[in-house]
Amino acid sequence: MTEALITLHETLAAVLAHEFRDEEVGFTGLLTGQAAATFGTAIPLVAMELARLTHAPNLTILLGGCYHNPDLSDLDELPDSEHSAMLRDLPVESQMTNYPGQWVLKRGDIDFGFSSAVQVDKLGNINSVCVWPYSSPKVRLVGPILQPEHMTLFGREYVMMPHHDRRNFVEKVDFVSGVGYPGGLAGRHQLGLDHGGPELVVTPRCIFDFDKERGRMKVRSIHEGVGRDALQSATGFDLGELSEVPVTDRPTAEELELIRNKIDPKKMLLQPFDG
Amino acid sequence: MTLEDAVRLVPDGARIALGGFAVYQKPMAFVRELIRQRRRNLVVVGSAHSYDVDMLVGAGCLASVETSYVGLEKHGLARNFRRAIEAGMLKVVDYPEMVSWDRFRASQEGLEFWPVNFLGGNDVLAYNPAIRTFSNPVSGKPMQAVPAANANVAVIHAIAADERGNVVFPARRLLPQNGDVLIARSCDRVIVTVEKIVGTSFIRRHARLVEVPSYRTTAVVEIPFGAHPTPALGRYFADDAHMEEYVNPSATAENFAAYSERYVIRPANHYAYLDLLGAERLCGLQDLDSLL
Numbered sequence: 001m002t003e004a005l006i007t008l009h010e011t012l013a014a015v016l017a018h019e020f021r022d023e024e025v026g027f028t029g030l031l032t033g034q035a036a037a038t039f040g041t042a043i044p045l046v047a048m049e050l051a052r053l054t055h056a057p058n059l060t061i062l063l064g065g066c067y068h069n070p071d072l073s074d075l076d077e078l079p080d081s082e083h084s085a086m087l088r089d090l091p092v093e094s095q096m097t098n099y100p101g102q103w104v105l106k107r108g109d110i111d112f113g114f115s116s117a118v119q120v121d122k123l124g125n126i127n128s129v130c131v132w133p134y135s136s137p138k139v140r141l142v143g144p145i146l147q148p149e150h151m152t153l154f155g156r157e158y159v160m161m162p163h164h165d166r167r168n169f170v171e172k173v174d175f176v177s178g179v180g181y182p183g184g185l186a187g188r189h190q191l192g193l194d195h196g197g198p199e200l201v202v203t204p205r206c207i208f209d210f211d212k213e214r215g216r217m218k219v220r221s222i223h224e225g226v227g228r229d230a231l232q233s234a235t236g237f238d239l240g241e242l243s244e245v246p247v248t249d250r251p252t253a254e255e256l257e258l259i260r261n262k263i264d265p266k267k268m269l270l271q272p273f274d275g
Numbered sequence: 276m277t278l279e280d281a282v283r284l285v286p287d288g289a290r291i292a293l294g295g296f297a298v299y300q301k302p303m304a305f306v307r308e309l310i311r312q313r314r315r316n317l318v319v320v321g322s323a324h325s326y327d328v329d330m331l332v333g334a335g336c337l338a339s340v341e342t343s344y345v346g347l348e349k350h351g352l353a354r355n356f357r358r359a360i361e362a363g364m365l366k367v368v369d370y371p372e373m374v375s376w377d378r379f380r381a382s383q384e385g386l387e388f389w390p391v392n393f394l395g396g397n398d399v400l401a402y403n404p405a406i407r408t409f410s411n412p413v414s415g416k417p418m419q420a421v422p423a424a425n426a427n428v429a430v431i432h433a434i435a436a437d438e439r440g441n442v443v444f445p446a447r448r449l450l451p452q453n454g455d456v457l458i459a460r461s462c463d464r465v466i467v468t469v470e471k472i473v474g475t476s477f478i479r480r481h482a483r484l485v486e487v488p489s490y491r492t493t494a495v496v497e498i499p500f501g502a503h504p505t506p507a508l509g510r511y512f513a514d515d516a517h518m519e520e521y522v523n524p525s526a527t528a529e530n531f532a533a534y535s536e537r538y539v540i541r542p543a544n545h546y547a548y549l550d551l552l553g554a555e556r557l558c559g560l561q562d563l564d565s566l567l
Contacts, residue, residue, distance in 0.1 A: 032349035066450060080349045083299045083449045085512060085562050098453040099376050106393075129369055134402055136363035140356070142346035144399055145323075148371035152393035177369075179396040191395030192417035 006250055008223060009043055009270040010259055012202055014251035015221075016047035016158060019200070022056040024111035025103065027154065029146070030064045030082045031116055035162035039202070040116040042078060042269040043160065049263045050255060062103070062110070063087075065146075068094035078268055108195060111155040115147055119173040120159055122217050122237040124180025124198040124210060126151070132174035144177035151178035156199035164203035166236040181215030205231050207248060221248040278545060281466050281494045282308040285428050288316045288338075292379070292424060294431030294458050296451035297323040298348050298518075300508060302432040302468050304501040307539045307548070310334040320424050322375040322454060326505060326521065329353040332365055333531040334539075339366035341424075343375045350518050354525040369399050374421055376454065381423035382461035388420035395419075429462035431455040432502045433487075434510060436469045440492025441478045441485045445509045447564060452508060456486040464493045470510055472497040498545055500557060511560040517552070 020026060026048050031040035048061045049072070063070045064082040071091040079086050088095075096102045103109040117126035118141055129144055130137035150157050157178070161168060180198050181188060188197060201208040201217060209220040219239055222231060228242040251259070264270055282305065285291060295301035306327045309317070316338040319328055323344040331337050333355035345356045345367070359365035370378065374391060381389035388407075394400040395417055400408070407420045433455065436442040442459070444452055459465050465487070472495065478485060501507075504514035504521070524534030542548040549557060 033351075081298070081513065083296060083451050083508075084506065085508065085564070088447060088449055088508065089565070095449075097449050099373060099450065101450075105373060106391075129398070130360075134398075137361055140352075140360040140367075142352065143342065143344045143367070144369050144371050144397075145344045146372040148394060148397050148399055149373050176396065176398040176401075182396055188396070192392055193395055 006256065007270065008204060009038060009046075010251055010256060011223070011248060013043050013046040013050055013259060013270070014255045015207060015248060016044065016202070017050035017054065017255070019158070020048065020051040020056050020059055020112070023058045024056065025060045025062065025109060027062045027065055027110045027113040029114070030079060032080050036116050037078065037080065038270070039160040039162040040114055044114040044158070045072070046259055046263055046269050050258055053258050053262065054255070063092075066096040066101075067092045068096070068102070072268075075268065076266070105149065105153055108153065108155060110153070112158065112199070113150045113154040114158050114160050115150045115178065116160050116162065117147070117178070119168055119170050120161060120201055121170050121173045121180070123182050123215055124159070124201070124217055125173045125176045125182070126159055126178040126180070126198075127173035127175045129175040129177050134175060137174075147178035151180070151198065152193050152196050154196050156196060159198050159201040161201060161203045164205045165234050169234070170236040180217075181210060181212055184213050184215035187215055205234060219245050221246050223248045224250075276494045276496055278304060278308050278468070278496050278498060279312075281305070281468075281496045282312050282314075284464065284466060284494060285309065285314060285317070287314055288318075289427045290318045290320055290425060292320050292426035292429040292458050292462060293324065293327050294321075294429065294455040295327070295502070295505060296454050297344060297346070298325040298505055298513065299449075299451040300432055300455070300502050301325065301327045301505040302430045302501065303327065303503055303505060304498045304545050304548075305430050305432070305466070305468055306330055309336055310535065310539050320378070320426050322379075323372065325353060326518070329355045329525060330535075330539075332356050332359045333525060333528070334535060337365060339368060341368040341370060343370050343372040347518065347522075350522055354522070355531055358528070368403055368405070370421070371397075371399060376457065378421055378424040379457050379461040381421070382425060383457060386423060388422055390418050391421055392416065392418045424461055426462045428464040428466060429458050430466045430468070431459055432468045432498075432507065434469065434507065435471050435473045435477070436467055436492070436495045437473055437475055437478045437489070438495065439489040440467065440487075440495050441489045442467050442469070442487040442492060442495075443473070443478065443481050443484050444486045446484060447509060449508060459487045459491060465491055466494045466496070467492055468496045468498045468501045470497075470499055470501065470507060500549055501545070503552070506562070509562055509564045511557075511562050514552075514556065514560055516556070
């Protein structure tokens with residue numbers, strides 16, 4: 001196993017795994033379409049399994065928001081329908097079949113979640129509703145779905161962006177369906193939001209975190225092989241000085257071993273070498 | 276009651292709650308009959324939608340939609356829906372997913388609104404004057420009053436009911452089926468299409484699973500495969516081949532008119548629609564569930 005063969009997806013799974021703490025509850029939806037499913041569902045699942053096998057054995061995984069700690073070895077392919085017979089029959093520890101159900105959303109049972117969007121802006125607002133203007137938009141998308149809840153009622157949110165270009169990373173989103181940090185933490189407080197918010201934004205080019213006091217997204221690390229100029233020109237807002245920003249940490253040999261041989265031996269979750 | 280008669284209970288301009296969730300267990304035979312009867316200016320209120328809303332939009336039946344999602348999941352965007360909104364022909368009122376359920380909870384509780392505290396800064400609030408901001412009378416913190424679903428009529432597709440309208444829900448169910456129970460308890464006019472009408476002895480043997488008792492049910496219609504092409508959990512899977520076949524027809528108004536002519540307008544009744552699909556296709560969709 002040589003380092004040259006480490007894929008982007010493996011790297012992102014390991015970076016995320018370090019974020020999770022023991023006893024936490026992590027929520028991932030079932031996204032569809034190859035890129036969105038990989039970023040929004042598969043990488044989060046691998047990351048949570050990796051955390052469980054290393055430092056967080058009591059982490060609870062919610063697959064599709066409903067299926068607690070699924071036995072993924074029972075699957076031959078990643079499910080792509082949340083409420084289908086396939087997931088009805090998947091062995092799990094607890095199956096949520098009602099709202100309100102097992103997890104108590106509004107008391108903060110979900111420690112962290114993953115979401116995806118078409119646009120994200122420098123404040124960390126996300127959009128899955130439309131490309132401007134709202135009443136007769138250029139592009140109408142699916143709707144807010146669970147994003148408003150993800151960005152306020154979950155303890156923290158990992159925004160998983162399968163594409164990183166100027167049209168996705170914009171100065172201001174065309175519709176705020178998930179609230180970031182307008183006015184920083186004080187601004188959120190003014191809006192009545194004293195819990196949650198985006199923690200990281202994960203893209204094929206870099207990882208962003210937040211200066212939450214100022215309410216501003218900033219580059220935490222740049223992936224291997226991505227140039228600083230290329231990163232700035234793919235982003236629709238000013239990233240500031242990037243010369244001191246480190247390269248994203250590679251997974252350790254032990255982490256790679258776990259991902260490849262224990263978590264995803266059938267290559268069902270992360271396609272090999274496609275990063 | 277016949278399907279035709281049940282659909283006549285829904286007048287033009289009604290606020291109609293359509294059960295199921297996203298691409299799961301939608302009352303599709305009912306939707307097709309709404310289109311055949313050329314219902315107009317309906318307002319659909321629900322949690323998450325797909326083929327139901329997309330077909331009604333394509334056929335010009337809707338004035339607006341109040342929901343959290345309209346899409347075809349793995350089959351992509353809902354193309355009639357998308358086209359109508361981009362042309363400014365359809366109004367959509369966006370609600371967050373769990374708040375969409377909360378609106379039905381408000382109706383179930385006989386309340387005019389449901390209070391939430393997490394919509395500050397969200398454009399769901401900015402664009403919707405029906406959601407009112409108020410101060411929590413205890414702490415003074417900002418809160419939002421989300422209007423109740425307030426449907427005039429609710430339509431769900433279930434597995435079985437008796438003639439009187441005692442509706443059975445299988446023990447092995449998921450979120451969409453329990454969502455239907457909530458919807459059926461949130462409205463005074465409830466129409467239930469079922470896979471099979473059963474006798475009272477069957478109902479008595481499954482009394483604990485009769486989540487919607489007869490006095491809540493306005494009409495029951497037997498329609499086997501009534502959720503097709505969406506699945507009915509425990510009876511049949513999604514017809515993915517048909518769903519894929521729908522993608523192109525819904526991409527333009529002309530193509531949709533042809534699809535609608537073939538699958539909605541021309542079949543003399545629901546059984547003629549099933550004939551069009553064919554025995555082999557339908558048999559291949561069987562869900563054996565658990566045999567234990």
